[in-house]
Amino acid sequence: MTTEVTKTxxxxxxxxxxxxxxxxxxxxxxxxxxxxxxxxxxxxxxxGEVLAVIGPNGAGKTSLFNSLTGAYVPQEGKIVFRPRRxxxxxxxxxxxxxxxxxGLARTFQNIRLFGALTALENVKIAAETxxxxxxxxxxxxxxxxRKAERASDRRAHEVLSFVGLLDRxxxxxxxxxxxxxxxxxxxxxxxxxxEVLLLDEPAAGTNPTEKLELEELIxxxxxxxxxxxxxxxxxxxxxxxxxxxxxxxxFGKKIAEGSPSEVQxxxxxxxxxxxxxTEEDEAAVAEVVAEAEAVAEAEAAAAGTDGTGSGxxxxxxxxxxxxxxxxxxxxxxTEERE
Ligand SMILES: Nc1ncnc2c1ncn2[C@@H]1O[C@H](COP(=O)(O)OP(=O)(O)OP(=O)(O)O)[C@@H](O)[C@H]1O
Ligand SMILES: [Mg+2]
Numbered sequence: 001m002t003t004e005v006t007k008t009x010x011x012x013x014x015x016x017x018x019x020x021x022x023x024x025x026x027x028x029x030x031x032x033x034x035x036x037x038x039x040x041x042x043x044x045x046x047x048g049e050v051l052a053v054i055g056p057n058g059a060g061k062t063s064l065f066n067s068l069t070g071a072y073v074p075q076e077g078k079i080v081f082r083p084r085r086x087x088x089x090x091x092x093x094x095x096x097x098x099x100x101x102x103g104l105a106r107t108f109q110n111i112r113l114f115g116a117l118t119a120l121e122n123v124k125i126a127a128e129t130x131x132x133x134x135x136x137x138x139x140x141x142x143x144x145x146r147k148a149e150r151a152s153d154r155r156a157h158e159v160l161s162f163v164g165l166l167d168r169x170x171x172x173x174x175x176x177x178x179x180x181x182x183x184x185x186x187x188x189x190x191x192x193x194x195e196v197l198l199l200d201e202p203a204a205g206t207n208p209t210e211k212l213e214l215e216e217l218i219x220x221x222x223x224x225x226x227x228x229x230x231x232x233x234x235x236x237x238x239x240x241x242x243x244x245x246x247x248x249x250x251f252g253k254k255i256a257e258g259s260p261s262e263v264q265x266x267x268x269x270x271x272x273x274x275x276x277x278t279e280e281d282e283a284a285v286a287e288v289v290a291e292a293e294a295v296a297e298a299e300a301a302a303a304g305t306d307g308t309g310s311g312x313x314x315x316x317x318x319x320x321x322x323x324x325x326x327x328x329x330x331x332x333x334t335e336e337r338e
Pocket of ligand 2: 061062063109
């Protein structure tokens, strides 16, 4: 029943029938006060692919992840998830724990681990959400709870081994190197047996060796585990090497989509983000940026505001501060396991 896509039989998502699309959004629009963070976004993710989402800072990439995983509820649009077992689920407004149980798991731009717990404990907590034992059975140490505990322990060991952290399982998460913490977050997401894994800047803060290891890990998650990967990443070398397709956001709008090489050649993308291929491109990017700043200033002056447009937003520093992922005006109660 599964339709695994290998890197050699790439088919543009535009040619895929609805059954082949594991995740599909249409018209997704998310606003915070006067700011439109996602503007009519269409995403078509083919089962088994690595789809990268790129774009400049503030383009709406994390907002898209938050909308897919129930942390934000877009005001408009549709989000549909089609699991392998069949059927369709609307994810628009679904609670984060429901989204997780359906088969989507994510990591965060800002690492969210329990620093004072060991690597093993961090992963076991995630694995346990898949198991049936209720809190009373666990407290009383009843046989079904002990069985569940053994199962989560086994699962945690499996995924820690898969990401290459077996020799670190008893170390405190907070004491691990940055690269290991990133891998631990991925292990924790994998412990829930996802069909789709959403990685929000997994290479941020890692060194070149760690980046290469991460690249390899993403490939193995995709090919060996058959997990579809949605990847937000600023490191273009990583994106271009692991992604089957790339979609580009700018100011909340999708401005391009295609194979890595198509996107790399797209003038709109060069202007918006990649830039710096030649001195000329660099100058063009500088111009675009200067123009955007001038427009923002003019608008702010006309509106008599400071131009932030976030009057009713309690979210603090969006997308960056820990907790900001659930902090918008339409944020769900955070019922994530963390
Ligand atoms: N909770 C929130 N409240 C108010 N504005 C928000 C909130 N979350 C996101 N935004 C705004 O939405 C826009 C997109 O932010 P988002 O964090 O999604 O960008 P991003 O593409 O992930 O950027 P980066 O590459 O810096 O992580 C920004 O203008 C941001 O200020
Ligand atoms: Mg982000």
